[in-house]
Structures are given as C-alpha cells and as structure tokens.
Amino acid sequence: MTAESVAEVAARKDDGKVLLELLNISKQFDVKHDGKKAKLSAVDGVSFAVRRGSTVGVVGESGCGKSTLARVITGLHPATDGEMLFNNKQLKGRRGKDVAKAMQMVFQDPHSALNPRATIGESIGFPLKVQGVPKTEIAERVARVIADVGLPAAYSSHYPHQLSGGQRQRVNIARALVVQPDLVVLDEAVSALDKSIQAQVLNLLSDLQDAYGLTYVFISHDLNVVEYVSDEIVVMYLGQVVEHSPANALYERPLHPYSQVLLSSIPNLDPTKSRRDERPDELDGEIPSPINPPSGCRFRTRCPFARDVCAEEAPERVEAEPHHFVACHLYTGKFDAQQPTAV
Amino acid sequence: MSEIVVRRLPAGFGSSASAADRKAGQRLARKFLAVDDGARPQAFWKETGKRFLENKVGVGATLFILLLAGAALIAPWIAPHDPLTGVATDRLQAPFSSGAHILGTDEQGRDLLSRIMYGGRLTLIAAFVPTIAATVIGTAIGITATMMGGWVQTVLMRGMDMLYAFPAVLLAIAVSASLGPSLANALIATSIVSVPPVARVAESATRRVVTKEYVEAAKLSGASPVKVATSQIIPNVLNDIVVYASGLVGVSMLIAASLSFLGLGALPPAPEWGFMLNSMRNSISIAMFNVMLPGFMIFLTSVCFNLASDALREATDSRL
Numbered sequence: 336m337t338a339e340s341v342a343e344v345a346a347r348k349d350d351g352k353v354l355l356e357l358l359n360i361s362k363q364f365d366v367k368h369d370g371k372k373a374k375l376s377a378v379d380g381v382s383f384a385v386r387r388g389s390t391v392g393v394v395g396e397s398g399c400g401k402s403t404l405a406r407v408i409t410g411l412h413p414a415t416d417g418e419m420l421f422n423n424k425q426l427k428g429r430r431g432k433d434v435a436k437a438m439q440m441v442f443q444d445p446h447s448a449l450n451p452r453a454t455i456g457e458s459i460g461f462p463l464k465v466q467g468v469p470k471t472e473i474a475e476r477v478a479r480v481i482a483d484v485g486l487p488a489a490y491s492s493h494y495p496h497q498l499s500g501g502q503r504q505r506v507n508i509a510r511a512l513v514v515q516p517d518l519v520v521l522d523e524a525v526s527a528l529d530k531s532i533q534a535q536v537l538n539l540l541s542d543l544q545d546a547y548g549l550t551y552v553f554i555s556h557d558l559n560v561v562e563y564v565s566d567e568i569v570v571m572y573l574g575q576v577v578e579h580s581p582a583n584a585l586y587e588r589p590l591h592p593y594s595q596v597l598l599s600s601i602p603n604l605d606p607t608k609s610r611r612d613e614r615p616d617e618l619d620g621e622i623p624s625p626i627n628p629p630s631g632c633r634f635r636t637r638c639p640f641a642r643d644v645c646a647e648e649a650p651e652r653v654e655a656e657p658h659h660f661v662a663c664h665l666y667t668g669k670f671d672a673q674q675p676t677a678v
Numbered sequence: 679m680s681e682i683v684v685r686r687l688p689a690g691f692g693s694s695a696s697a698a699d700r701k702a703g704q705r706l707a708r709k710f711l712a713v714d715d716g717a718r719p720q721a722f723w724k725e726t727g728k729r730f731l732e733n734k735v736g737v738g739a740t741l742f743i744l745l746l747a748g749a750a751l752i753a754p755w756i757a758p759h760d761p762l763t764g765v766a767t768d769r770l771q772a773p774f775s776s777g778a779h780i781l782g783t784d785e786q787g788r789d790l791l792s793r794i795m796y797g798g799r800l801t802l803i804a805a806f807v808p809t810i811a812a813t814v815i816g817t818a819i820g821i822t823a824t825m826m827g828g829w830v831q832t833v834l835m836r837g838m839d840m841l842y843a844f845p846a847v848l849l850a851i852a853v854s855a856s857l858g859p860s861l862a863n864a865l866i867a868t869s870i871v872s873v874p875p876v877a878r879v880a881e882s883a884t885r886r887v888v889t890k891e892y893v894e895a896a897k898l899s900g901a902s903p904v905k906v907a908t909s910q911i912i913p914n915v916l917n918d919i920v921v922y923a924s925g926l927v928g929v930s931m932l933i934a935a936s937l938s939f940l941g942l943g944a945l946p947p948a949p950e951w952g953f954m955l956n957s958m959r960n961s962i963s964i965a966m967f968n969v970m971l972p973g974f975m976i977f978l979t980s981v982c983f984n985l986a987s988d989a990l991r992e993a994t995d996s997r998l
C-alpha cells in the first residue's frame with residue numbers, strides 16, 4: 336500500500352543508504368475515558384525512511400504524537416503495531432545493547448535530562464559504563480566528547496545545577512554522542528533554550544553531524560528551526576503523517592492544507608513576504624482528541640476545504656510531486672466531484 | 679556580555695559561510711558560553727553536611743548522641759560498677775547523695791550510672807538496627823513497586839497499607855508477643871512496623887523521579903532495571919528516605935523501650951532503659967528521681983534524635 340511505497344521509493348532511490356525505516360508504526364495507549372477503558376492512538380500508521388547522514392525534521396502542533404514517535408523510535412515505548420528497520424535489521428521486543436549503542440536520544444528539558452546527583456562526567460560516561468567500556472577508556476572518551484561540545488574539561492566534575500540551560504543541553508548532546516551512535520533522535524532538543532543559545536546548539540549539532548556522519552531525527556514544533564536543520568520534513572497531525580517532502584519543497588510549496596496553515600503561522604518580519612493574505616492563517620478550534628479521532632481524514636474537522644469524501648474515507652498518501660508525499664483528498668483525485676460541505 | 683554573536687544558521691548547513699567563519703564564530707561562542715569560572719563542584723551530600731554543621735541545635739543533639747554512643751561503647755572501662763550485681767544495703771540511694779553512686783542506685787542496689795551507660799548500648803541498638811533494616815527493606819519495596827508497576831505495585835503497596843492500618847505500637851506488641859519476649863524479637867517487631875512508612879516515602883519519591891528524562895536516558899543506554907535503580911533512582915530518592923529514616927530512629931527507640939517496659943523486649947537483668955523504668959516503678963513514692971532517671975534518658979535521647987533529624991531535613995532542603 337501507500338505506506339510501504341514511501342519506504343520502497345526511498346530504498347530504491349538511495350540503494351541501501353536508508354538507516355531507519357518505519358513501516359506503519361502505531362502506538363496506542365490504554366486510557367480511561369469517561370470511566371471506560373479506551374485506546375488513545377498517539378501515533379497511527381506512520382511510515383517514513385531516514386537516510387544515513389541526513390536530517391529528517393518532524394513537525395506538528397502539541398499533541399500530534401511527535402514525542403511519542405521519538406520514544407517509539409528509541410524504544411522507550413514499544414510500538415503496538417508496525418515494523419521498524421534499523422541498519423537493515425528489524426527492531427522487535429527488548430533491544431540489545433548494540434542498538435542502544437547505535438541509537439541515542441537528546442531530550443527536551445535540559446533540567447530533567449541530567450541526574451542531579453551525578454557529575455557531568457558520570458552522566459556522560461554512564462552509557463559507556465553500561466556498555467562495559469573499561470574505566471580508563473571512559474575517562475578518555477568523556478574528555479574528548481566534552482571538548483567536542485565546547486565545554487571546559489573542568490566541568491566534568493561539576494554537577495548539573497552548576498550549569499546553565501545551554502551548557503546542560505550540550506552535556507545531553509555529549510551523552511548521546513559518547514557511544515558514537517549512528518542515529519540521534521532529538522526531541523525538541525533546543526525548544527527550552529533561549530534563541531541565541533538555540534543558534535549555538537544548532538550550529539554545534541550541524542558541526543557534529545559533519546564530523547561524525549550522524550543521522551538526525553529532529554523533532555520540533557518550531558518551524559524556523561526545523562527549516563534550518565532538515566533535509567526532509569515530515570508533517571504530523573493527530574498521530575498521522577500528512578505530508579513528507581524535501582525541506583525546501585515543503586517551505587516553498589506546502590501541499591496539505593494543514594502544512595499550509597502551519598507554515599503561514601510562522602511570523603515573517605518582512606511584510607512583502609508575508610504569507611498571511613494568501614493562505615488560511617488560523618485553525619478553528621482545538622486539535623481533536625486522539626481517543627475518538629474524526630473519521631476519514633483526521634484533519635477534516637478543521638480543514639477549510641473539507642468535503643463529504645473527507646469524512647468517509649481516509650486519504651491515501653500520494654506522491655503529488657516528485658519526492659513530495661501528501662495524504663489529502665485534494666490530491667487523490669476523489670475530490671472534484673464533491674460539493675463543498677460545512678463541517 | 680557585549681560580544682554576543684548570534685549566527686543564523688545558513689540554509690543547507692553552512693554552505694554560504696566559509697569554514698573559517700564558522701570556526702571563528704564557534705570559538706567566540708564557546709568563549710562566552712562555557713568559560714571555566716573555576717567554581718568547585720558542589721556535591722549534594724557535601725553541601726548538605728556543610729549546612730548541617732551550621733545548625734547549632736542539630737550539632738548539639740548529634741554531639742549528645744555521640745557522647746552517649748561513646749559512653750556505651752567504652753562502658754566496660756569507664757563504668758564505676760558492675761551493672762548487673764547490686765549491694766542490697768545500698769538500695770535506692772538518691773542521685774548525688776553518695777560519692778560511690780553518683781546517680782544513685784536501683785531497687786536491687788545496682789549503680790544507676792553504670793546501668794544507664796550499659797543500657798545505652800541496648801538503646802542505640804534498638805534505635806538504629808530496626809531503622810536501618812526497615813530503611814533497606816522499605817526502600818527496596820517502594821522502588822520495586824514503582825518501577826514494576828501493575829499488579830506487583832498493587833500487591834506490594836496494598837500489603838504495606840494493611841500493616842499501616844494497625845497503630846505501630848499495637849502491631850509491635852502483637853508481633854513481639856507472638857514471637858516471644860527477647861531483645862531480638864523486639865527488634866524484629868520494631869523493624870516490621872517501620873517498613874510500611876519507609877516504603878511509602880520511597881514509593882512517592884520514586885514516582886517523582888522515575889518519569890524524569892535522565893531515567894529514560896539511562897534506559898536508552900541499555901541499562902538493566904537494577905542498574906537504573908542503583909545509578910539513577912536511589913541517589914535521587916535517598917535524601918527523602920534518609921530524612922524520613924532519621925525521624926524513625928527516635929520512634930524505633932521509643933517502641934523498643936515501650937516493649938521492654940511491657941516485658942516484651944530485653945530480659946532481666948539486662949540494663950535496658952524501658953525495662954529499668956518498669957522494674958523501679960513500684961518505688962516511685964520512695965525514690966522518685968531514681969525512677970525518673972531512665973525515663974529522662976529515654977526522653978532526652980529521643981528529643982536529640984528528633985532535633986538531629988530536623989536539622990538534617992533543613993540541611994537537605996535545597997535546590998540541588
């Protein structure tokens with residue numbers, strides 16, 4: 336189906352250069368809703384491939400399942416459905432240390448991501464300790480990675496509360512990198528930082544990517560940041576991928592109505608370039624509950640173009656332009672015959 | 679900071695900026711972002727120790743306990759008399775009335791100072807052994823319950839609640855009575871009643887910690903649950919548990935003394951303070967001060983344990 340086709344296309348195009356491949360990944364949580372047991376579908380049928388050495392940005396508003404997706408990729412939450420291929424090996428069940436070594440995560444909150452009772456050096460060295468690396472080598476590699484992220488060597492014996500937010504995020508990055516992973520999942524890695532510090536950390540990340548040949552999955556709600564760092568962008572809405580395309584294509588010509596609204600919400604300092612007048616710039620209402628998602632297209636309740644077909648049938652993902660995938664009935668060809676309906 | 683340089687990331691990863699530009703910017707950025715200010719590492723327990731030492735009341739109480747512990751430890755060398763043999767003619771001498779028995783004698787003519795010193799051993803054992811046992815067991819239960827979740831948590835914590843439902847002293851009496859009177863059984867009983875509150879404190883502290891991202895990061899590194907517990911969770915719940923356990927020391931001592939007073943703890947002729955209080959009880963109208971002495975010691979020691987515990991609580995209360 337369409338879900339596989341994305342991965343297939345990516346695989347064909349890159350000929351074995353795909354590092355991570357998600358096939359129809361879903362994650363449901365058991366919750367209590369109105370006193371009854373219910374399923375909250377946080378991630379629903381997500382498929383995309385991440386090429387080695389590239390950065391895939393994942394964007395969407397709060398509650399769209401970005402962070403759950405990050406945790407499913409890294410194995411903190413087991414996926415309830417779907418397949419995941421990493422380094423051409425299927426990830427299933429409890430992951431071994433070899434996967435832990437190859438896949439790391441940088442967390443959002445620099446304050447809670449570091450053990451307050453451990454020194455910076457201990458925190459960074461912990462993944463190595465788990466891997467069973469000898470002590471002298473740990474010390475050496477920790478010192479090297481601390482230098483890599485631009486911190487003074489003396490900070491190794493300091494505690495997290497003695498560092499600023501930006502410095503702590505550097506430590507988090509160092510901890511992720513010390514095992515020399517292939518893939519780093521960055522979950523809102525710069526969102527908690529000041530703008531100026533954000534720029535520094537983003538520069539650092541790009542330098543490190545060049546130096547170590549890292550692959551990033553960069554999850555953020557900040558479209559400016561994602562635009563700068565990403566090669567490809569995945570737009571998520573209510574647990575589903577609505578659009579997936581090269582970064583410049585998305586920013587130049589977003590296809591999905593949701594992406595259009597999302598991009599028009601970026602404030603533009605240049606009035607002549609403002610996109611406010613061209614596209615719908617405001618969404619009606621709140622994001623619907625993932626416990627009872629709307630039928631058909633999940634975005635239809637807030638979509639200015641919604642028709643009957645949107646409620647009846649979930650749009651399949653189509654390649655509307657080369658490498659530019661979108662899941663919307665505007666592009667499936669099922670739209671023209673329908674009359675507009677008020678939703 | 680006048681030289682803040684914020685480079686906008688060029689689209690496509692620095693294709694427009696030269697490598698030299700980038701390196702220069704990076705150097706500048708690092709210079710003001712992360713300067714080694716020469717600050718010393720601030721380890722939590724070291725800082726807590728410093729703050730504790732600034733608390734005069736806490737230090738005073740601790741010194742008293744250390745004094746008592748020291749006296750109890752070297753009692754065989756410094757005690758003026760044998761605590762177990764008395765002289766019948768010297769019964770119930772008032773404190774400070776004779777040079778031979780500074781604190782007087784009990785109803786069998788045994789030197790009270792010596793008995794108090796030796797009794798300090800039993801008291802300190804009764805204070806610390808159940809506390810340490812309950813802390814270790816309770817912490818293990820609380821952390822296991824929270825980390826495992828599900829039915830394990832339900833079984834463990836509701837089991838604790840069942841023990842909690844009985845008043846502590848009553849439960850201790852019941853356990854002690856069923857095991858038979860002896861100091862060891864009194865210690866077991868005291869330990870059992872102290873486990874549920876420690877488990878609760880450990881559970882709530884663990885629940886606060888277990889969702890933190892550093893715990894997730896540790897799991898991501900491939901660490902086993904035991905490794906996660908020992909490296910990430912215990913160091914971060916320890917302060918809550920230690921503060922709570924320090925308050926338990928005084929309580930344990932009181933429960934053990936109560937059990938001894940009721941004849942369920944130390945057996946005669948052991949110089950246990952609670953038991954001494956009981957055996958001299960009948961003489962209260964003749965020698966009030968002699969009878970009050972063990973009671974006063976129990977009171978004073980218990981107060982000191984609590985004052986030290988409060989000081990510790992204040993000392994750990996920081997943003998670290």
